[in-house]
Structures are given as C-alpha cells and as structure tokens.
Amino acid sequence: MKNMVYIQSGGPTSVINSSLYGAYKEAIRHPEEIGHIYGSINGIEGLIEDKLFDLNEENPHDIELLIQTPGAALGTTRRKLPKDINDPVYMQIVKNLQKHKIKYVFVNGGNDSMDTCNKISILCDELNLDVRVIGVPKTIDNDLACTDHTLGYASAAKAVINQIYAISKDALCYKQGKIHIVEVMGRNAGWLTAAADLVPDDGRPDLIYLPENPFNVDEFIQDIKEIHEKKGYGIVVISEGIKFERDMTNAQVDGFGHAQLAGACTELAHIVESRLGIKTRVVELSLLQRANPFLLSRNDRDEAIEVGQLAVTSALAGETGKMIVMKRVSNEPYVARFELVSLSEVANAEQKVPEYMMQDKHRMSDKFREYLRPLIQGNIHLIWKDGIVELTNFKKKIVK
C-alpha cells in the first residue's frame, strides 16, 4: 500500500482548496491503491522538514468547506528549490518520501511551483524511485504557458469586475467627485486588470493600464486631466505591474521607504494631487481579489475540483512529470478539454495578454470579452453560520 502527498505552493487563490478537495475525493475512491492522504504543511517545506498531516484525521465538515475557503488550507510557501540537484535538501525530500511510503505527489501552484514540481519529478526519475509527480495549475495572474487559463483566475476576475462595479455606484454618486484609482494585482501580465473592462457601461472604468503597454506619467496626468474636465470624476484601473520612471522629487523626500511600501497607484495619486490639484481616492483591491469566497465563479470552482480529481486519476494511470492544462474547444457553449503537458514545457514560462485581445491602449477587444465571459459564469451557495461564512480550519496534527 502506497500513500500520496498534496502540496500547495505560491500565492493562494479563491479556489486553490477546491483542487485539493477534488484530489482528496478522488483518492478516497481508490483505497486499494492509495492509503494515507497527506497534506504537506507550508508547501515543499513540509516535505523537507517532515511536517505532514493526514487529511483523514480532519473533521469531515472542514473537508467539505474546502470548496468555499480561500487561502492555502495546507499552508503555502514561496521557497524555491536550489538549482543544484546535489543540494542536501533533495536528500531530505527523498528520505521523507520513502519514510512515508509516498508514491503520488501533487503540486498545486503557478510558474515557480511548477519548477519545484519538475525538479522533484526529475529527481525521482534519476533515482529510479517509484514516485509519480503531477502538477495542478493555479494563479490569479493567468500567466501560465500551455493552458487556455489558470484555475483561480476566473474567480479573481469576477471579483475585480463585480467589486469595481459595486464601488462605482458609490464613487460616481457625487456631482463633483474624486478620481478613483483602482489597483489590481498581476506582476507582469495584465489579465486581471483587463477584466475590469467587462464592468457594465454605467460603472465601466474610463481608462485601463496593463503592464504589457509602456506607461508614461505625463500621458497619464494628461488623461486624468481630460476625464476630470469632462465629467468631474472618474475611475481608472491600473495594474500593480506597470513600470514607470519614479519621480525623483518624490523619491528624494521619501526617506522611510514609501516607494517600496506604497503601490504604484498611491504614488500616482500623489502625483495627480500635486500636479493637478484634483482629489483622488486609491482603492487597492488587495487580498479581496484572490481570497474572496463571496464572488466565486462556479465554473472556476468546478474546473478546480475536476482538475484535482484528474491529477489523481492521471497519476494512478501511470502518468508523471506532467501538468494538467485546459484547452478551449468552444465559447458558446463553453467547452474546455483537459490535457497533460510535460512539466518542463510549463516551468518558468510566462503568458502575457496578446495584442489581438486589446482594442487600444486603454480598452480590451471583443476577443478578450469572448474569452473571459464564459469563465466567470455561475454562483455558489455558501454555507454560513450566524451571519459569518464558514471556512476550513485544519488541526494539522503532524504524523510521526
């Protein structure tokens, strides 16, 4: 009898635990092949430091709540594995895989995590270990290669669209309002920022700034000036990943780390206020983009569960060193097929927003709308208790 371990890695999403749920539910259907179902505490660190816990020891209600719980229920990490395969850390991993008789390893993560996944897979191959390693894609940034989209992106996009629409009703109800600058996550790719273009007309942002396009502060100031003169208020959406020359005047007066702390938008708001004398309000959607059970896409959640299941059945079927990807077949009706690709193809690659999805510098094209719309469909009925959502809280008793 062999066991399995599940690893969550990198920044969480609103549906990362749904994949864990799918994998768990599939695994318990195969008691003759999979014995213990371990969670690795804090990503790969759990496997290195021998900190695993048995999911069957947890309260079944906490398992059921996984499909509405954001954050990584197993704990996560940003730790990267060293390049040198002879680093002692790899021996620790192998030792713990053998100690716990683990045959199936699942790594749920983004770019960096697929690199971790790939390294474990290569290691096991080289040592001729009977271990199968499967990657489960996840990132709100939607920047993984080889897949139509990543799990977690659609729910984050739905949160961005709906939250901006909701706050637009507040932002635009004064005769003379502020310029609202909304900061959206996404380090290098603008997928999530682009979603803001799907806000209905009566709350649609005036301008959208993706990191794929060059950003010029003077042009930005001119854009803001025009909106304010025309309407008296406005909403602009800016990716946290935009790059611009920092204003030296600001940088100089800032002796205690503002530039590092404040997001791009806070800095831009300062510039708007000082150069134009226009009032601004910065709204950072922050963690409510990726940790938001109240705006889940059912489609995203269901795909996350399905991919978790498929990871287990693939490993049982003998697959290893692969990640599950989604290939879109059609938009109406929305059909996506799941496939396996080699981890080495995916690891560390990056997918940006292509030009044909942009109408111009500040607007997305119909192609983008057709791409995103099917992904955000469907709502979830959450489980509540006394006016507060119920969320998984694992006890994580470490196995000896």
Add this chain to the structure above:
Amino acid sequence: MKNMVYIQSGGPTSVINSSLYGAYKEAIRHPEEIGHIYGSINGIEGLIEDKLFDLNEENPHDIELLIQTPGAALGTTRRKLPKDINDPVYMQIVKNLQKHKIKYVFVNGGNDSMDTCNKISILCDELNLDVRVIGVPKTIDNDLACTDHTLGYASAAKAVINQIYAISKDALCYKQGKIHIVEVMGRNAGWLTAAADLVPDDGRPDLIYLPENPFNVDEFIQDIKEIHEKKGYGIVVISEGIKFERDMTNAQVDGFGHAQLAGACTELAHIVESRLGIKTRVVELSLLQRANPFLLSRNDRDEAIEVGQLAVTSALAGETGKMIVMKRVSNEPYVARFELVSLSEVANAEQKVPEYMMQDKHRMSDKFREYLRPLIQGNIHLIWKDGIVELTNFKKKIVK
C-alpha cells in the same frame, strides 16, 4: 393632488437605496394622496437647483434592483445648508417645493443630513407651508443619537467581519508572514472597527484599535513586536479615526501631501517597517465596506425597506419634523420597534461606543457581541446577469 420628494444625503451605504425602495413602494399604494414621486438629484442640491426626476418614469426593473444597489441611486451631496435662515438658498428651496406642489419631503442621511432635514422642517413651519418632513436614518458609522443602530451599519459590519475572515486565510497561510494592518472606516466612532472582533477564532484579529481609546505609537510598536515574536505574523485592525501624534521626521520629508492622502494605517505601516524591520501589508477595506451588495445583512436590508415605508405612512398620518429610530426590545429573538423622535434631538448629536461594550483596550465585551450578532443575520439572493451583479442605473430625466 400633492407630490413627494425623496432626498439621499451624505456618504452612501449598501442599503440606502432599500429605504428609497420602501418609500416608493409605500407611496404608490396611496395614489389619492401622493401624485408624483420625485427623486432629488444629488441630495438637497436637486431641490435648490430644481433638478428633480420622476421615479415612475424609470424602468421598473431598475426600481426592483434598488434593494441590491449600493451608492446613492438618486445622487448625493455633502453640502450643508447655511445657518442663516434668511439665506437666499432657502427661498430657492421653498420656490421649488411650491412649483412642484410638494407636500412630503424625505431626507435619508446621517448626522449632518438630519440637520438639513431639521432646517427644512423649521423653514416650512415658519412659513406655514403645508409640507411634512421626515428623516430616515442612515450611516455605516452607527453614530446617530436616539436609535439602537443606524441603517447600513449592520451590512457594513457584516462586510468587515466576513472580509477580514476571508483574507485571514490568505494572510496566515505562510510560515513567516507579514503583519497585516486592516483599516476600517468610522471617523469618530469605533462601531465598525469593533465588528472585527466577531471574526471567528481562526482568523480573529490580534488587536483592535478604536478611536474611543487613546492611541500611542510607541505602545503600538511594542504590541506589534510581541505578536510578531510570538507568531511570525498577525492581523491588527485600526479605525481610520484613531488620533496620534504624527512623527515629525516623517512629516518633514513629506512635501507633497502624503499625510493627507495616506490613511493612518499606511503611516503606521511605515513606522513598523522602519523601526522594527518587520514586513507589513496594509489592507484598506475602503469602499467595499459601504458599497458591498455581496455581503448584505438581510436584517439590515429589510429594516431599511420598512423604515422607508414607515416614513411615508408617518407623513401621511400628519407627522413632520421627525426621524424614525429603532428601539431594541430583545436579542433572542431579535425584536426592534420603530418610533419617531424630534429631528432637533437627533441633528448633529453623536453616539460613541460605550465603555461597557469594551472588554479592554483591544477586545470587545460579550455585551457588544450580543448587540451586533442579531443585526448581521440573513443573506440575500442577488439578481445576476452573465456573471455580473445587476445594479440600478436611473436615467434621471429632469422634470420641467
């Protein structure tokens, strides 16, 4: 045949339009007494500048969506009426009341707005006009006098509790995390910040800072240091209304208005990073506290509708110069009674969090929990279209 006008005033809430909905639905039941049902565009400004629109000219679907639409659907204002009753602005109001044959005036707002309401009422009395003025209480700050709670507070509190709980799952899933500093609205009263103490244990903030308590930066730094040493991460919740001596070093280097722009929390985060070298993340819940249809309290929404209805029936019964308040009868089951109080009692008064509701400087007492818990009960099934919530968008055709 006489007409009515409805005015929304001050900062919006998630249920301000539910009171409008209640008033509208009640008014159309009395066609023999109320002819046109006007909305005043941008609060009292609409009545001054003769910018009214007829709610019966709007799409009925937009009326139905009012009960899930945040922001002020009629438009709002922060304009205060002058003290001098001989100011020409009052003559404009009287002129427009007469021009549109308005007998019923409803003002939906907070402290300042009840002052506006009171002034109109006094004016009409002095001029012997046959006009009845009724106030509908509203503010997420919950700081109005004479009432158990204000409409909009409970939904904002529910949003604060649930959003902090959700992001705690993300904030706490790293082994070595950041100190998360969550900024909550409420200028002088800590009601909304206090709500954070109802977050379940596995996400409950380590410390809560209300504006009712003196705030000392050195003590704050010491508190953060202790949490970080003990746990490696933490969540603290701070009211935007806390007062502290600004660090002169910071104030001096800041030549372009940071202090005005950045919230108290951004400034405190700078101090934590520079003094302790501990990583922080500031999460301003911002407009998602008061413009959040996804976390409405059904209880709050239903009370908002009911108070809107009651405002109309009270005016029809001959009441004027009064505001509707809620008096709690019992917690289990929750029962509140509606009463009328004189506007002069309410206008400009302020209700802070009483001491018996605090356990200590950083925790609320059971009394507070018993007070808040019934108010946040019940969820709403929203109307969606294609993965996006539907919200009211009035055309606002100005009547001649």
